[in-house]
Amino acid sequence: MLFVAQRTTAFILAVAVAAHLATILFAVRGGLTAAQILARTHGNVAFALFYAIFVLAVAVHAPIGLRNIVREWTAWRGRSLDFALILFSALLLVLGLRAVVAVCS
Amino acid sequence: MRASHKQRGFVAAMLHRLSGIALAVFLPLHFLALATALNGANALDSFLALTREPLVQALEWCIVVALALHLTLGLRVLAVEFFDFREKTLAALSACAAAVVAIGLVLALNLS
Numbered sequence: 001m002l003f004v005a006q007r008t009t010a011f012i013l014a015v016a017v018a019a020h021l022a023t024i025l026f027a028v029r030g031g032l033t034a035a036q037i038l039a040r041t042h043g044n045v046a047f048a049l050f051y052a053i054f055v056l057a058v059a060v061h062a063p064i065g066l067r068n069i070v071r072e073w074t075a076w077r078g079r080s081l082d083f084a085l086i087l088f089s090a091l092l093l094v095l096g097l098r099a100v101v102a103v104c105s
Numbered sequence: 106m107r108a109s110h111k112q113r114g115f116v117a118a119m120l121h122r123l124s125g126i127a128l129a130v131f132l133p134l135h136f137l138a139l140a141t142a143l144n145g146a147n148a149l150d151s152f153l154a155l156t157r158e159p160l161v162q163a164l165e166w167c168i169v170v171a172l173a174l175h176l177t178l179g180l181r182v183l184a185v186e187f188f189d190f191r192e193k194t195l196a197a198l199s200a201c202a203a204a205v206v207a208i209g210l211v212l213a214l215n216l217s
Contacts, residue, residue, distance in 0.1 A: 007186070010179055017176045021210060034149035038142060062129050069122050088129075095136035102142040 002064050009061035016054045041103045048104035055096030063089040117196040121178040124171040131168050173206040 041047055063085040070076050142149040155161055181199040184190040 007183065010183055014176065014180055014183070017172065021172070021206070024210070034142065034146040034153060038146055038149070058132065062125070062132065065125050066129055069126065091133060092136075095133050095140070098143075099136040099139035102140045 005060055006064040009057040012057040013061055016057060020054065038103065044104060048100055051100045052097060055093065055100060058096065059089045059093040062092060114196050117178055117181060117199060120174055124175040127168065127171040128175055169210050170207045174203045177203040177206065
């Protein structure tokens with residue numbers, strides 16, 4: 001289950017990160033003042049949807065990857081580890097969606 | 106996939122893990138920085154002014170490299186697991202692709 005979730009989100013993120021890198025290049029070429037950035041992003045529904053999916057995929061992918069690393073490198077196991085990483089996932093989701101709202105609305 | 110120094114692809118696996126940890130630390134801070142736009146363009150501009158400091162620029166470069174590494178090494182894992190590619194060749198290709206993406210981005214960011 002976790003393996004499938006992590007690999008599925010990896011495929012999504014491979015596309016999303018490539019698009020994000022291209023977006024960074026585009027944004028920087030047009031100037032990197034907040035007003036210039038926000039003028040391009042405010043009210044852009046496609047942009048908001050793309051980054052909402054990006055955040056959702058990250059919130060699934062990163063905690064599962066960290067769980068694998070922690071289990072591989074340390075003796076930490078069990079529910080406390082899972083709970084800590086669920087919290088981290090929730091943190092990424094809340095902060096990420098808040099950032100999407102801040103930049104796109 | 107457990108990383109062991111006796112395994113082929115150990116360096117790639119280790120770089121994949123370390124870049125993943127770096128991104129996991131960076132992401133919440135990145136989201137918090139972007140959310141300053143909730144207080145208007147001036148608030149976001151105040152943060153962007155910080156990114157012109159040499160130390161912050163060096164850290165930005167590190168995180169761009171980490172992102173490029175994690176992306177390409179992740180593609181390597183997917184290719185090995187799902188498309189039956191040869192691991193050794195892919196490790197070399199991933200390293201090259203990461204270097205190209207990172208250098209290209211750094212140049213583009215600096216020249217713009």
